[in-house]
Amino acid sequence: MKHSPRSIRPFIGAKDFEVSRNFYLDLGFEEVPLGPSMSYFKTDGIGFYLQNAYVKDWVDNTMLFLEVDDVDRYWNELSALDLPAKYDQVRLVPIRKLDWGRECFLHDPSGILWHIGEFTK
Numbered sequence: 001m002k003h004s005p006r007s008i009r010p011f012i013g014a015k016d017f018e019v020s021r022n023f024y025l026d027l028g029f030e031e032v033p034l035g036p037s038m039s040y041f042k043t044d045g046i047g048f049y050l051q052n053a054y055v056k057d058w059v060d061n062t063m064l065f066l067e068v069d070d071v072d073r074y075w076n077e078l079s080a081l082d083l084p085a086k087y088d089q090v091r092l093v094p095i096r097k098l099d100w101g102r103e104c105f106l107h108d109p110s111g112i113l114w115h116i117g118e119f120t121k
Helices: 018-025 056-060 071-080
Strands: 011-013 030-033 038-043 046-051 063-068 091-097 101-107 113-119
Touching: 011 056, 018 030, 018 038, 046 071, 071 101, 071 113
Parallel strands: 011 046, 063 113
Antiparallel strands: 030 038, 038 046, 091 101, 101 113
């Protein structure tokens, strides 16, 4: 099978759609509303769909990996946003070194876990 993919866009849920929308806007994503209960959030040619839908088991088991070119820079910018002070459920976990590279973690307001990493070159 031969294809020419252009993107992969996961669907994620939101416990509180408005809170999650604001959170992702604060992170620097651009929102493209697709209706009253779904938006596409994008940055630099990548993105995901945020839905006004919450199934605890689904959201609690959702993880996304965001590859960045400089995890230290991303961590510093992320920390400067002080998102845990603005959003109750948001948590940041500092950078850790692994066999494949380095990553930090961000828990969104609904509990979705973002792995933000940089592969060893």
